[in-house]
Amino acid sequence: MKKKLLFILIIILVVVFAVGIIFLLKNLKETVIMEGVAVNGKAGAIIITEKTGPVYLDRIDSWPDDKLDKKIMVEGSELVNIKYIEDSVIGEDGGISQGAEGTQWVLKNPKW
Secondary structure, three states: OHHHHHHHHHHHHHHHHHHHHHHHHHHOOOOEEEEEEEEEEOOEEEEEEOOOEEEEEOOOOOOOOOOOOOEEEEEEOEEEEEOOOOOOOEOOOOOEOOOOOOOEEEEEOOEO
């Protein structure tokens, strides 16, 4: 009887431990840290890095004046290569809107 109880207790502890590990892994967030120069572009705030070149800061229109054109460290939740800036469009009158071909690097949830 004692062996059976001990066995059940060990099984319960293993299950609780496994559930705890799974919970931690699911809620573990990776942080991306980038260092570069803060500049403003027409599509928003950018950090120019040596590795990736220009990286847009998601949903940030411009840098504060005290950060602009200075070396800065920025962290975010994810670095993605997506279509952030729309393509140029030729209007009916022949005018061409501003835009960018291809994809751009974007840092999600940036903080500095």
